[in-house]
Amino acid sequence: MLLRYALDVAPLWNTSEEFTEALNLLSPETQARVTKYHFTADRKLALGSQLLQRLVISEIHSGGKPSASIPNLSSIPIVKNEKSGRPSYSPPPATEGQIWELKDYNVSHHNSRSPSLPCLVVLVARVAPPSTGRQRVGVDVVPDAYNRSESAQTFLESFRSSGVFTDHEIGIIFSPLRNEEKVKMLYLHWALKEAYVKAVGTGLVTNLLAIEFRGVNLHDTEDRAYDGVEVYVDGEKRPEWKLEVGRLSRGHYFAVAVDDRDDGDGGEGDIGGWRWIEFRKDIWDVWSEPMVN
Template identity: 30%
Template sequence: MNDEVEMSALLGVHPAQFLAVVDIPEFTWDAECVVLYADVRSLWLGNSSASEESFAKYVSLLPAYEQLALKKYHFRSDAVQHLVSLLLQHAVISQLQGIAWKDSRITRSTSGRPSYQSARFDYNVSHHGGLVAIGVRTVNSKRIGVDIVDIDEATKNWRSGWENDFHDVFTENEYKTILSERDSYKIKRRLFTFWALKEAYTKAIGVGLLSDLKSVEFTNVGDIDVSGLDHYSKTLCKVNGEPIDWRFELFALEKTVIMAVATSNDDLLENKTSVKLINLQDIIKAVHSVT
């Protein structure tokens, strides 16, 4: 028995059943830019039969080749986050493109950026520390980039002297701003705020962190926190010394989690991205309601 047949037999559901456009009322498209994110930590914490059953249900919604790709992950947390990222992508493609779930096909650029061919919209994905997000520019196919960082997760194994490890990432001015704080944790939080902004922008334009990150310089970067300023949108950016007309937003999703969203101001009328925490069960219910 080959792996594909074995996986299908194990899960008992074949993606070819999903013949209709998936309508998920909880996925609201009431803004030009929308970020939907899910907390998936319950799917890998512990080994309960309930979490195993939920994991199997979610996997069964994917086409066979994507199911098999999940086997390459050695850690359950990585597999879960990738799985949910794929589910969010297929849900967005089916809804916004108006196609059946089974016809949703994710393609990737040479740099690995996912998309749907000939889409009327643009999207980008990110996950870290158990939160998985998809950012969508719903009209005009203008580019969007999103990045999530859990500061505690990112720094849990850092060694002494870590503050000197980023000279190939940040400009001299950025470094001065980051290190101007005296509190070690605040320095880490500010460092990853700059990091998330850089990653969101480079992901939006499709080059990721392969580019010269020091050519992208941010100023007027705010400090965000769930207990205070939880959204900030006044950040400015220069690329190779020239200002660019983009909107950069920062969101505090949890005490230790920040998210950056980058999109071009071209044809942008609204001044804030809509952010919504979603329940993955809504995807399960919607897909199975059309089978």
């Protein structure tokens, strides 16, 4: 089963008191990883990411509330994989009667740098019966428009020979007449590449030209999640990878890549909606008070 979560940090923690209050839900070590960032927006995204990861883990392994195994969010150990750079969590041994276990999860975030748009942290988690193997998942969130100082045309042209997109992908990206739509196509392809390599665990150090996505189009991705995209690696179709791409919110697209070779839920939850997290209701009200025995 695939679970999708999104948190908009733009309206959150806009005073030092509010930020510190939320930060104190985390361990001192994790707090240091959040406060190392200089800019306020980056700190908020880092805080949102750490809280969202622990919220999801607590929901899967503790019913979303304090328990003997997870008395508070700061007790959840999340480590960084040295090879891939991804955060990870090793669940405790399965107990008798346990139905679901967290198999893999991935986080992405984007700072739109616009006060009128969301500042997003997203997380996709793969859960399955404990008896199944690991099921890799990757996610990426990207803007749907180009809003920087250089022209959109210059931005687009910089990718023609960048070693990121194949000739086929370049042809699709540049097929619309208007630059605005070309930019959208570029970001959709970028999100798919990023989600896939994060799921595989190689990051963008891999040969991106060996990975090609086919079937991307604006019509199917503009207003909904679309699962008709296929991935080819070294020219060979890889049907074991399920891909999902589309609009997440005003100003943002998303892409998800899931390795479905060991699907323990019969395909349930392959494509679906996002759960938008409310910090006060879903996190603070549940986890700000110590557990009462």
